[in-house]
Amino acid sequence: MDEIERFQSARWISPPEAIWRIYGFILNEIYPSVITLQLHLEDRQIISFQKSDNLTHIMNNDFKSKTMLTEFFNINRNNDKAKKLLYKEFPEHFVWNKRDKIWIPRKQCQIIGRIVTTNPIEGERYYLRLLLNHIRGPKSFEDLKTVNGVKTSSFHESALLYGLLESDNSLEQCLQEASLYQMPYTLRRLFATILVYCKLNNPKMLWNKFEIFLSEDYNKMNTVLSNLTIKTLQSVNSTLELMGNNINDYHLVDYNIDLNEDEK
Template identity: 55%
Template sequence: MWRIYGFIVNEMCPSVYSLHLHLEDKHQVTFRANEDLINVLNSDRSAKSMLTELFALNQVDENARTLLYKEFPEFYVWSQQYKEWTCRKKKTVIGQIVTANPFEGERYYLRILLNHVRGPLSFEDLRTVDGVVAPTFHEAATMHGLLQRDSSLQDCLHEASLYQMSFSLRRLFAIILVYCNPTNPRKLWERFEQDMSVDFRSTEDSMSDVRMQVLRSISFTLESMGKDINSFHLLDDNICFGEDQLESREIDDELAVEIPEEDIVASEALNSKQRHVYHSVLGKVFSNEAATFFVDGPAGTGKTFLYKALLAAVRSRKLVALATASSGVAASILPGG
């Protein structure tokens, strides 16, 4: 609607300052292509950012210590050239900390703290609550009472545990970890571990063996959603399933894709143009060289026939070939698509 009515799209009043957000020593550093990287890293200027200089100013300026990070641009101006904050003399400006996704972990909780803690002196000072230094920004935000409790998630799992099979409960637990951003995943794990392990319990298995089987099942579900179980810190140490578990379920599934007999012999029925593409692609694949190919042709000219021959050739050598398409219908006509 803004564009339809012809309003200005390249100017804004008042101006909005985008404030840098980064963990300690994780800020971006720009440099010219001909500069020596060692000199860049050793430069005092490279060590400075909007956030680090906020801490520095708070240590010497009492007025600055009364402000939140997002309020800083209303009273101070950031000089990109000199990498410093100076007092604002004119113009109204609004500050906005760049966004962070809850899945980013510590960077997200750092943003929460910066939006509520006035006059922080350092990253460690942000993690200090009532004289106690929290090990993470997540715990500091929890100690400040800035995070919601997981009571609704506990109620959800408790209700499901009354009637759901253990496998379904483990899948629900994984979904909650990925999509509901619980503040204390480990507490949820400890609360419902027994309910999620019923189908693995036997008189012969020890408690530690049962626990690893449950965690392995949860890990498979998390992997299918692109997540690593160790990122949720369910145990004190990283969870490792041994050498035989290093390959993910997705790789196992791809290696198990059946190769139709007609696709294996399809290479013998290719026409000259199809055969040219066939050998060009496989030449790159089997020599482990990166390449991109674009196969063009009207419907009915044998593109899918060629793709099936390529997939069969790669998979017959016990390699993984991912068959993807821009629609479900197109993918469904490819083996394992």
């Protein structure tokens, strides 16, 4: 098989892309730039090392354990400007130096920060991200677990005391963010996961708000409008049943998101 010939014969360029290339416009530049911010639980960061390295030395090397998040906490202890910022706002005012693993003040350019996404099924990591999106200037993981002088045992408990879980706002934000880049099938799995693992006050409200994103692939398949909701609900219900094999029996009717009698 001639892979080069196969690639050339299979490649197709649309007229807009052809014109774009003829005029020499930039094809893949993103402005403003987006930086991905690391997210990990305490002492759970990823550390890279060579096969021949001494593991004891690596474990005792503080520099190896430094990450964007740990240094975010460190700079908040001494920098008054940093204390006013959320973690996701940090790249707008500071630059991450990869070589020295340190945040330094930004002098030019515009950049946007995005914290690595998480799923509610991840538990504490999900609630850590929730806290980082709302609490300004935390100085440590323990600081995030302290609410009005009261030390909590988990990020989940801390989020409860901050009032971040009193409504479905955090889960709505989770779905809203995922709907920007997740494929509909993956989005339906996330919706099912939220139903199973999170305590929703009004699941039907979330369904009504995100149904258009959950059913986007069926809509593009020119599915009849009357069958669109049915197909989407059946897909979510199938995922719930698969989860039920390992936990309990879950169905959409348990969440007051079911079909009317005619649709059944």
